[in-house]
Amino acid sequence: MAEPAISVKNLSYWYGDLQAVKNISFEVFPGEILGFLGPNGAGKSTTIKVLTGLLAPGSGSAQILGRDIGRDDPALQAQIGVCFEEKNLYLEMSALENLNFYASLFGIRKPSSMELLLRVGLADRAGERVRNFSKGMRQRLMIARAFINKPAVLFLDEPTDGLDPVTAAAIRRTIREEADRGAAILLTTHNMMEADELSDRVAFINEGKIVALDSAENLKLKYGRRAVRVRLRRSDGGVREEHIPLDGERASERLAELAASPDLLTIHTEEATLESIFIQLTGRGLEG
C-alpha cells in the first residue's frame, strides 16, 4: 500500500480555552478524496488551517508527504494547494493576473493559467477584473488557483458552498480529475450529497472530534438499516406499504410470499443516507 500523503495523529487545537479540534487521527492516500463532513463550527476549517501551516498544532502531530507540517517549509508548501472558504482573491487584478501572480510565488516560469481557466470555464473572462465576477465565477477561480502548482495534496474548504447546481457539478468534476491525477484531497463540506458523490472515504466530525471514518458504503452498511419497502394494491383499490427488515426473522420467507402475490406493485431497497447516519451518531443535523 502507498504511503499516506496526509497523516494526522492525535491532533488537537485550542482557541484560548475552547478546544476546536480534539485528538483527531486520520490518513489520506494519493489519489484519494477524504470528505470531512460536519456542520459549521465542527472544526473542519481549523483542521485545514493547522495542516496548511496557518495555525500551529496545539498537540499531536501531522505529516504531509512525509514532512512535519509547518509554515516555514517552502518545499512542502510548494506541493500543496488550498482553496479557502472565503474568496480571498485580488479583486482589482484579472483572473489571469491572479493565477500568474500565484504561479510566480511557486517559481513556475510558464504557468498553465489559461489551461486552468479553460478547465473551470473562465477562459473567455481571463482578462476581466475579478471585481466584476459573480460568486460562482470567483469560486471557480479559487479552484483554479489551488491547482496552479499541480499539487500533490489539495485542501478544499467548502469548494461548492452556495453555488448553483450546474457550477457545483462542474467543480466536482474538476476535483475528481485532480484525484484521478494522483492528488490526495481533503475536502471539507457540510453537503451530504457532495461528500457521498465525491469522497472515497468520509470522516464525520462533530464538536472537534471524528465520530466515524470509513467509506460511505461501509458507513451506510454499518449504521444504516437493511430493509425493503414493498407496495401492494389493496382490495378496495388503494395502495398499502409493507416495511421488511432484511435482518429480521422470516424476512426471506415473507419477501418470497410478497413477490408471488398478484397485488405486488413495487419493491424498493431502503438505504441509510450519510445525513441520517450523522444524526444517528451525533444527535444533530449537518446544517446546524
Added chain:
Amino acid sequence: MKRSLPGRSGKIIGAIMLKDLRLYGRNKIYVVLTVLTLACFGALFWLIPGTVEETITLAISPPLQTIINEGKEALRELGASAEMLQELEQTEFAEEGLELVGLESAAQLRRAVEGTLEVYRPKGGGDLILRDKAAGEKKPKDAQRVQLDIGIAFPDSFIAGVAGREKTTVTVYANADVPEEIRQAMQSFVREIAYQLAGRELPVELPAEETIILGPDRSGAQASMRDKMRPLLAFFALVLETYAMASLISTELLQRTVTALLVTPMKMWHFLAAKTLFGTGLALLQGLTILVLVGAFTPANWLLLLTIMLLGSLLFTGVAMLIGAAGKDFLDQLIYALLFSVPLMIPAFAVLFPGTAAAWVRVIPSYPIAELLANTTIYGSSWRDSLGLLGYALLWGAVLYAMSLLVLKRKVESL
C-alpha cells in the same frame, strides 16, 4: 524538492512588490492623490514669494523735511547755535531697514494706514500719488503701491515743543494686523527721535551693545517663505504616501489575501520585506520628486538629502504598517491614520521657526526628519552639522519600524 534559495526569495519579494505596484496603479484614489500632490505642491512652491521684504515702510506726517524746517525756525527763535542747527540738518532719522514715507497731514496718514487712501510711488521716481478709493479715483498708471501698515503723526510744533521741554503728543497709527512687537518698536523709535531733536543724550549710561549672530549671518539674505516650504512639502509628501501604503496593507488583511499567500512558498518575512521595500520606495520616490520639483538638490547636499529622505521614508512606512494593521475597516483605518499623522506633522511647522520648537515637540518621532530637512534645504547644513539628528532619526525609524513589524506579523498570524 529544493529548499528556498536567496535568489528564490528575491523573486518572491519582487513578485509581491510588482503585484502591489499593479494594485496601486489601479486604485484611482492613490493615483489622483499622487498626481495632485506632485502638481499642487510643485505649483504652490513656485507661487509662494521667493524674496523677503526686510525693510519696514513707515508713514510719517508731516514729511520729515517739513518737521526739520519748522524745527530749525523754532530752534533759531529759541536761540540755538548755528552748530546745533547744522547738526539737526545732518541728523539721519531713517535707519537701516526702515523706509520713511512722508504724508502731509495726520488725517491722510490715518486713512493711508486704514487703507482707504492708497499711496503710490511712480516707477520713474517723483512725488507720491495719493488715490482716494472712496472718491472713485482711478488707479494711477506706471506706479507701484506702497503698503503702509504703521505710521507716526508728529504735531506741527514737534521739534520746538521737544526742544522747549513741553509736553508733546505723538500718535502712532497701526493697522490691526501689525504685531504688538512692531508697535512697541515704533514707540521706542519716537522716543529716540525726540531725544535726538531735543539735543540731549538719554539720562542713563547705556551699556555697550554687541550682537553675536550664531551661524551664518542671514541679514539681507533671509530664508523666504518659498525656501521654508521646501522641507514642508517633501515632509507632507511622505505623510500622504503613508495613507496609500496603509490602505494597501489593510486591504490585504481585510480581504485576507495574505492568508492565501502564506500557504505558498512565501514566508512571513518575504511579505514583510516586500511591504517595507515597496512602501519605502514609494514614499522615497514621491518625496524625492517633490524635492527635485522645488529645486532642493545641490551638488553639496544631494547625498545628505537622499539619506534624510530614506530615513523619513522608512519611518513613515513603519507608521503605514501600524495603521494598516490596526484598522478593522476603512473607517477604523481613517481614524488611526489621523491619530498618527496629525501629531507627526507638528514638527514640520515647528521647525519653520528656529528655536521655537517646544521640548515635547522634539520627542515626536518625525521631529529629527523635519529638522534635518529644514536645516539642509534652508540653512545648508552639512553632514557634520547633521550627524546628531541623523542618529536620532535612525533611532526613531528603527523603533517604529520594529514595532510595526511586530504588530503586522501578529495581525497576519491572527487571521
